[in-house]
Amino acid sequence: MEEQTIVNALILGIVEGLTEFIPVSSTGHILLLGHFLGFESKGKTFEVLIQLGAILAILSVYFARLWNLLITLPSDPKSRRFVFGILVAFLPAAVIGVLAHGFIKEVLFESPQLICSTLLIGGIILLWIDRLPLKPRYTNVMDYPLSLCLKIGFCQCLAMVPGVSRSGSTIAGALLMGTDKRSAAEFSFFLAMPTMAGAFAYDLYKNKDVLSADDAMLIGIGFVASFIAGVFVVKGLLNFVSRHGFAPFAYWRIAVGIAGFAALYLMG
Secondary structure, three states, rough: OOHHHHHHHHHHHHHHHHHHHOOOOOOHHHHHHHHHHHHOOOOHHHHHOOOOHHHHHHHOOOOOHHHHHHHHHHOHHHHHHHHHHHHHHHHHHHHHHHOHHHHHHHHHHHHHHHHHHHHHHHHHHHHHHHHHHOOOOOOOOHHHHHHHHHHHHHHHHHHHOOOOHHHHHHHHHHOOEEEEEHHHHHHHHHHHHHHHHHHHHHHHHHHHOHHHHHHHHHHHHHHHHHHHHHHHHHHHHHHHHHHHHHHHHHHOOOOHHHHHHHHHHHHO
């Protein structure tokens, strides 16, 4: 295995962890960066499987909260409703993800022009939403009604198009449906757990026969880098969003989209 390939896997893992939970599209970033680095993975599996590191980053930071939910589940109706709400929100992506898996991986993942476009358009939309004079009706994720959870789940399905952003689509949808910025970001954290775990398990199942020892090593490197970077982001994101909103991420998306188009043009 070439040393440069290992370095690329490390870089992509760090980028995955830094971008997974902010509304800029981690998949769009690592696919676009991988394109320019010349990094290729079998069936684009690396880009999906390193998300396990980001999943464990959430679990480590939110362990106490998750443990409290687990022990109060039998006795607390509010805990049961919240957990059920997360599962309801997860269902649309689970169904559509399985049905459209081949098209997503073989067509959408292979278009850097599409990724640049969705990064740019998504940034403009996010900037517009961030400036709207919205009046939140829901400020606590534990109080989200099941109907709201389901609608946010359908919004998450938009992120199957690389560059849209899973967290971006769920946060934007939640804000437009009456949540505040902090709880929208937090709900996105919780929804990420079953969504990313499901994507990891299904993609591993679909590609288990084509992965080699070298592939496993690269995925392991990306996983560790993703975990470490993800911990830092999860710990600081909610406070950052409370103070600055989502405009900084919108500007970043627009800048990356424009830079991506410029690079594609220069490279022919």
